[in-house]
Amino acid sequence: PMNAFILTCAAALVLGPLETGQAAPDSKDLLPRPYPERLRWWTEGRFGIFIHWGPVSLKGTEISWSRANTNPKCPNKGPIPAEVYDNLYKQFNPVKFNAAQWVRLFQQAGAKYFVLTAKHCDGFLLWHSQADDYNIAHSPFGRDICAELAEAARAAGLRVGWYFSPMDWRDPDFRSERHARFLSRMQAELRELLSRYGRIDLLWFDWDGREPLYDQARTYALVKELQPHILINNRLDLGPGNNNRQILSPHADYYTPEQEVGAYDDQRPWESCMTTSRRNQWAWGGPDDGVKSLDTCLAMLIRCAGGDGNLLLNVGPMPTGEIAPEQAGILRGIGAWLDQYGQSIYGTRGGPFKPGDYGVSTRKANTVFVHILDWPDDVIRLPAIPAKVVRSRVLTGGKAEVQQTADGIRIAVAEADRRPVDTIVALELDRSALEIPAVNVPSPVPLTLKAKATASNVYRNLPEYGPDKAVDGKLDTRWATDAGVKAAWLELDLGREVTFRRAVLHQAYPELNRVRQFALEAWADGQWQAFYRGQTLGAKLNARFDPVTARRVRLNITEATDGPTFWEVQLFP
Incomplete structure (x- = not known):
């Protein structure tokens, strides 16, 4: 996917803004809308694998976006000269590619479908094409990647999806006065991709923020003619001003x-x-790229299911044709977790308790699965629902104390029975959980909300990364510091002396493991005094300490590998 006109490359993903999420209209009366029958396999599967691959893996740079611009009507401005990028296919020989091994790995991960970049924005085709010579048949490898993957997937019962970029930043006819010629080739490519490889379950179009001139009426008609049951994402129609x-x-x-x-x-x-x-990064990022933690990737899947959505988790195969061991390890780890707890993910709907500080919930038949991803307190408090809890159990082991009153539901699990990633408490109801409208789970208001904030450093002195973004109550804005900063502080003036016992630090991009030493400090007796010290931070630190009373508080990062950045810094009574 390439929303890279917003998220341009790996560096911008670390330092640039993220698009703001948009929730659906909130209504107290809405029940989960039933899925159309043709979508059921996909929505019940909840989990798919994305594959970004092509000759660019030889460079370890981002697919398409690392290619230099040759068309002013396209947004890519990469560092690799076009004449170099466009000839990488002559060296592309992934002799260790084994479609059956890939499919086996995806099934070990618990995924129910995959989506391969059959054609990305750079125009290279991973199948044998007569519509365009710029394809895998003319590489030293020569074999048809799409054919082999489709055959292996169908043999194993895995659903098949193609990513197809309607854009082609290499094609000089694209968005020119010869655009009609481009459209003819583009639709010919699509016809090949959807007519040669048996049933295709899913088609994933992309967009680049520019005018979507893709002859949508005929393009959709072609797709439906060739694959009547196919699922199609939303991006073919998106253009300037859309999201x-x-x-x-x-x-x-x-x-x-x-x-x-x-x-x-x-x-x-x-x-x-x-x-x-x-x-x-989407494509293979080289041996130094690394992966997010298994806990982080599991939380992605759990939070998507709890929001009533799917996760399409990306791997970028190496130029050898293998999926890197560290990426494969993440997939197997997810699969091992799903082997134990998949009943709380597969075939569920999100809710009825909306995502909150505690985590998320999913539901199936008469059961609500409460996924406790964090313990803001020793007791999880959920709002009242129009159903009676008749029994409860802890899927992840141990016991839970569940109390239901007219005011809501309280869940307590002994600390020894809480799991690092997800403690799952199943609540069996006296009626279908799908008959309950989703309800908001109130979060405690931090003492730091809208506090006066100052910082030792701000990324390029840009206001959108200012210290106030760490106390605005939003998890899609952040305080960021310049690249190369190895120490920094964020000071909060609470306006008056208040007492607090808990701090929550939401670190942006925790997988970069930047913060190595830090302290929380209060101004007292004319100096800063530490009341909590720590080392490495995860995505979210929930720190408890003896009560502190102060007006001025500081997060003091004394050692970092690179510029620290935080979504939110919060204090609670």
């Missing part, structure tokens, strides 16, 4: 948040596409 949460055509089945978990929406199908790459 990837919009569905603009009756032919589009679902929308596609990118590099973030979508907001709760049980009225329209959605799928978040996210990366295993530590640097958020």
Whole structure:
């Protein structure tokens, strides 16, 4: 996926803004909208694998976006000269590619479908094409990647999806006075891709923020003629002023948040596409790229299901044709977790408790699965629902104390029985959980909300990364510091002396593991005094300490590998 006109490359993903999520309209009366029958396999599967691959893997740079611009009407401005990028296929010989091994790995991960970049924005085709010579048949490898993957997937019962870029930034006819010639080739490519490889279950179009001149009426008609049952995402119709949460055509089945978990929406199908790459790169990022933690990737899947959406988790195969061991390890780890707890993900709907500080919930038949991803307190407090809890159990082991009153539901689990990633408490109700409208789970208001904030450093002195963004109550804005900063502080003036016992630090991009030493400090007796010290931070630190009373508080990062950045810094009574 390439919302890279917003998220341009790995560096920008670390330092640039993220698109704001848009929740569906909130209504107390809405029940989860039933899925159309043709979408059931996809929505019940909840989990797919994205594959970004091509000759660019030889360079370890981002697919398409690292190619230099040769068309002013296209947004790519990469560092690799076009004459170099466009000839990488002559060296592309992934002799260790084994379609059956890939499919076996995806099934070990618990995924129910995959989506391969059959054609990305650079125009290279991973199948044998007569429509365009720029394809895998003319590489030293020569074999038809799409054919082999489709055959292996069908033999194993895995659903098949193609990513197809309607853009071609290499084609000089694209968005020119010869655009009609481009459209003819583009539709010929699509015809090949959808007519040669048996039943194709899913088609994933992309967009680049420019005018979507893709002859949509004929293109959709062609797709439906060749694959009547296919599912199609929302991006073919998107252009200037749109976002990837919009569905603009009756032919589009679902929308596609990118590099973030979508907001709760049980009225329209959605799928978040996210990366295993530590640097958020889609294509293979080289041996130093690394991966996010298994806990982080599991939380993506759990939060997507709890928001009533799917996760499309990306891997970028190496130029050898193998999926890197660290990426494969993440997939197997997810599969091992799903082997134990998949009943709380597969075939569920999100809710009825909307995502909150505690985590998320999913539901199936008469059961609500409460996924406790964090313990803001020793007791999880959920709002009242119009159903009686008749029994409860802890899927992840141990016991839970569940109390239901007219005011709501309280869940307590002994600390020894809480799991690092997800403590799952199943609540069996006296009625169908799908008959309950989703309800908001109130979050405690931090003492730091809208506090006066100052910082030692701000990324390029840009106001959108200012210290106030760490106390604005939003998890899609952040305080960021310049690249190369190895120490920094953020000071908060609470306006008056208050007493607090808990701090929550939401670190942006925790997979980069930047913060190595830090302290929380209060101004007292004319000096800063530490009341909590720590080392490495995860995505969210929930720190408890003896009561502190102060007006001025500081997060003091004394050692970092690079510029620290935080979504929110919060204090609670």
